Amino acid sequence: MDILGLTPMMVGIFVGFGLLIGILFGFFGMGGSFLVTPALLVMGYPSTVAVGSGLAFVFGTSVIGALRHRDHGQVDYKLALIMTVAMTIGIEGGKSVVFFLDSTGMADLIISISYVGLLAVVGLFTLRDAWGSKGTDSTGRDLADRVQSLHIPPMVTLRGDVRVSGTIIFAVGLVIGVLSGFLGVGGGFLLMPxxxxxxxxxAAVAVGTDILQITISGGFGAFRYAQSGSVALPVVGALLAGSALGARIGAGATQLVEEDAIKGYFAAMLLAGSVAVAAKELGAAYGIEILNTVSIALIFGAAVLVSGAVVLAAVCRLRNDSVGMWCRLTTS
Amino acid sequence: MLGLETASGSVEAITTIGLVLVEAVVLYVGYGALSSLVGQTVLDAVGGE
Incomplete structure (x- = not known):
């Protein structure tokens, strides 16, 4: 008996995958949602549906995140407004590119290659951060100082006494918007850094502004895809049912476990996502079926591994166990 | 004709986004109630108390 066109097994898989993604989202405050589009791609959904459903899922997840943060979330409305306008225009551009590429039959390949590159770059960056590379903070600070020293009018003052060019904020939002519309991601993992x-x-203002921004841009992006019927609602519904519960578990785990202890696993997950999409493309190009299986195993395996590490680390803390074999694994 | 198609696409899209929004709010409230009901019991059980 099918549930809204999905077999009970597929509903179970999507709810389970949503649960894992929710744990990651609740714990890291970002990440995970951008695994949905590649997961749908490797499961054989057309690229427009994979991207549209990814955006709808991001919208639903960020609504839940925004509800949770509404009491203590610090939001800079000026920054959110500029980013929203820029990202909305950017998403339109990104979406047009996807539909153009779709008409030429190259969308799957190019979106997949972009994912491989983006996940690899963010993964390597996080891995470097996890290994405690000393220059990271000062490099970030230097870049921000340099950006703030550029006086391109109009200058705007943000929360935390940050004065920066509105034109630069707009340009950053535009680029992230294009990537968001092109890849079907909420942009959180790009917007936050x-x-x-x-x-x-x-950081606190960045998180609050980020969630508001993702809710708006994810909603708009999903709306545009839904207009052409490119949102698989049953898939999004099942994913959300799992992720809403997972987000609570992940958020609870942040009270018990330090993020740095798990960061290495998170970076490994991003890199695994990158290899998975590459393997799927190679498999399709050369007709090697086993690579497609490897790709699915990598994406689901990585999500299971990292969310499992988060839950295990939390359980170890609850039990005050730091010497057990499994508990030592989560903090290594 | 084209205008009608676009309008029906927009209505469908608003319905889709509305359904996602309603599901998100229902899940937030539902899981919130569930965790305040059984959350502590689950934590105690996991913690071995």
Whole structure:
């Protein structure tokens, strides 16, 4: 008996995958949602549906995140407004590129290659951060100082006494918007580092502004894809049912486990996502079926591994166990 | 004709986004109630108390 066109097994898989992604989102405050589009791609959904459903899922998840943060989330409305306008225009551009590429039959290949590159870069950056590379903070600070020293009018003052060019904020938002519309990601994992390291916005303000921004841009992006029927609602619904619960578990785990202890696993997950999409493309190009299986195993395996590490680390803390074999694994 | 198609696409899109929004709010409230009901019991059980 199918549920809204999905077999009960597929519903279970999507709810389970949503749960894993929710744990990652709740714990790291970002990440995970951008695994949805590649996961749908490797499962054989057309690229427009994979991107559209990814955006709808991002919208639903960020609504839940915004509800949770509404009491203590610091939001810079000026920054959010400029970013929203720029990203909305950018998403339109990104979406047009996807539909153009779709008409030429090259969308799957190019979106996949972009994912491989982007996930690899963010993964390597996080891995370097996890290994405690000393220059990271000062490099970020230097970049923000340099950006703030550029006096391109109009200058705007943000929360935390940050004064930065509105034109630069707009340009950053535009680029992230294009990537967001092109890849079907909410932009959170690009927006957060851009606001903190690029503009020098305090972390708390970056998180609050980020969630509001993702809710708006994700909603708009999903709306545009939904207009052409490119949102698989049953898939999004099942993913959300899992992720809403996972987000609570992940957020609870942040009270118990330090993020740095798990960062290495997170970086490994991003890199695994990158290899998975590459393997799928190679498999399709050369007709090697086993590579497609490897790709699916990598994406789901990485999500299971990292969210499992988060939950295990939290359980170890609850039990005050730091010497057990499994508990030592999560903090290595 | 084209205008009608676009309008029906927009109505469908608003319905889709509305459904996602409603599901998100229902899940937030539902899981919130569930975690305040059984959250502590689960934590105690996991913590071995």
């Amino acid at each position: 851009a606001m903190m390291y690029g503009l020098g916005v305090p």
